Amino acid sequence: MRHRYQGFTTLNMSTPRIRKLFVILILGTAVIFVLTGLFAMIQAKRTAHSTDLGRVTAHFSTETLLYLMGGEIPYLSTMEKAAEAPGFSRFFFEMATSIDPKDPRTFLGSELPGFALFDTEIVVAGEGVDYTSVPIESPPPSDLQKEITEDRKEKEQKREEEEKKQKEEEREQEKGSEEKKQASKTPDKVFIYHTHFTESFLPELEADQPNGAYDPKVNITRVGNRLGKDLEKLGIGAQVHDEGYQAEWNKMYQASRKTVVEAMKKNDDLHYFIDLHRDSQRREKTTTEINGKNYARVAFVVGTAHPHWEKNEQLARKMHKKLDELYPGLSKGVFRKSRAMGNGEYNQSLSPNSMLVEVGGVDNSFEETFRTTEALARALAEVHFQAVPVDKKQ
Incomplete structure (x- = not known):
């Protein structure tokens, strides 16, 4: 309900209509998260292979991973990047979107050429190799x-x-012995x-x-x-x-x-x-x-x-x-x-x-x-x- 007071217009946020709107928005957001989680669970296999674990952990930043693993490995929680808890909001945000708020590359990786290189995993790096050395595939000209x-x-x-020609030569070379054929x-x-x-x-x-x-x-x-x-x-x-x-x-x-x-x-x-x-x-x-x-x-x-x-x-x-x-x-x-x-x-x-x-x-x-x-x-x-x-x- 709107009221005018000394030249200003005020909006009453406590009306039933406004509260109902907020409740619908909150429930809608919750339903989206639940459906996303259920979809991920349906797609996942019952047994977790290392590939599945890699896909999940790839969604998290270094700080989040260190914090989560620190619960099982105390040494990791003492590292500088794991000093601060990332918070549940950031945890769920990274899991749902694969975006690290502190890394701009994760916002643009799928949109800008070259950023996808950072998605390639360097398993073993040779001398002087970093992400700028990752092999690149590029298609040839259409013509x-x-x-x-x-x-x-x-x-x-x-x-x-x-x-x-080969058939003609084979006919002429039938003189070869069995021993030569076996050792050829x-x-x-x-x-x-x-x-x-x-x-x-x-x-x-x-x-x-x-x-x-x-x-x-x-x-x-x-x-x-x-x-x-x-x-x-x-x-x-x-x-x-x-x-x-x-x-x-x-x-x-x-x-x-x-x-x-x-x-x-x-x-x-x-x-x-x-x-x-x-x-x-x-x-x-x-x-x-x-x-x-x-x-x-x-x-x-x-x-x-x-x-x-x-x-x-x-x-x-x-x-x-x-x-x-x-x-x-x-x-x-x-x-x-x-x-x-x-x-x-x-x-x-x-x-x-x-x-x-x-x-x-x-x-x-x-x-x-x-x-x-x-x-x-x-x-x-x-x-x-x-x-x-x-x-x-x-």
């Missing part, structure tokens, strides 16, 4: 699809001609493929901008072929799939998944599956000098959007550790990415020995990446032969 289609037609014609080749243990096969390197092209580091012919597949040869030299058979995919950028992993599944069906000996990529970071983040020579740095990306990602991470950790022993500073480390940061699965659910490996960046050359493939092959060989019993080594 590149036409070139890919034309190039694929040329490759199919060449393949048909090569198959005809070691079983393939590694399958190398390239989901983003057009990723290339500026020094090898006539482009000078990062968005021009894509090519349907001169690209990351050459690095994969070199890695296959380096593995063969060390006694590990490798099969390299260097063909492209006629698919949109956001459907590339679906296309490459079919390739991996087909390879697994045809060859039971395949043990490791490596998806080779090129990072979009610039030279200072992707290059290191070892014994006076420049190497393209390596990064291992683990997708957490499947139940058994921890097994993939174990292999990535082993590879990082071995590279760090043999070539200090070459590995940038191990990085986790969830569904929120892209594909999040990266075909790694197909095998516990699946790896997504970033080799170099847009400013590296083939010479630098080839030095890296030699190092990568050596590290994988040592990891493999250490894990295989002596009587089964091949």
Whole structure:
């Protein structure tokens, strides 16, 4: 009810209508929180895996986590960041919105390019690595699809001609003995493929901008072929799939998944599956000098959007550790990415020995990446032969 008093208008907040409005607002807010909580409980699994715990704790700031854990671990409550209790209002706010009031990045992370990098988890950091060094994925120009289609037609014609020649040569070479056939080749243990096969390197092209580091012919597949040869030299058979995919950028992993599944069906000996990529970071983040020579740095990306990602991470950790022993500073480390940061699965659910490996960046050359493939092959060989019993080594 409104009243005028000496030129001022007053509003009576104690009327039944106003009180009813406030009660409705409070109850409405409570219902929203309850429904949000019920929805989260329905979506959650009955057993809490480490991935689930990670998703929950990722919503809280450092101060809130330290305060909560301090109840069980007294030492943590003595730390400076846990000195003050965050309060229940802040606790529920962080849980419901994933926003830390003291960190502006959490307000803008999903809206501004580059802020999503802070969502990538650095599991193991290599020398000089921080969040500015996190591997970046960027799509190629849209007009590149036409070139890919034309190039694929040329490759199919060449393949048909090569198959005809190969059949003729096989007919002429039937003189070989059974012993030579058995000892001709070691079983393939590694399958190398390239989901983003057009990723290339500026020094090898006539482009000078990062968005021009894509090519349907001169690209990351050459690095994969070199890695296959380096593995063969060390006694590990490798099969390299260097063909492209006629698919949109956001459907590339679906296309490459079919390739991996087909390879697994045809060859039971395949043990490791490596998806080779090129990072979009610039030279200072992707290059290191070892014994006076420049190497393209390596990064291992683990997708957490499947139940058994921890097994993939174990292999990535082993590879990082071995590279760090043999070539200090070459590995940038191990990085986790969830569904929120892209594909999040990266075909790694197909095998516990699946790896997504970033080799170099847009400013590296083939010479630098080839030095890296030699190092990568050596590290994988040592990891493999250490894990295989002596009587089964091949």
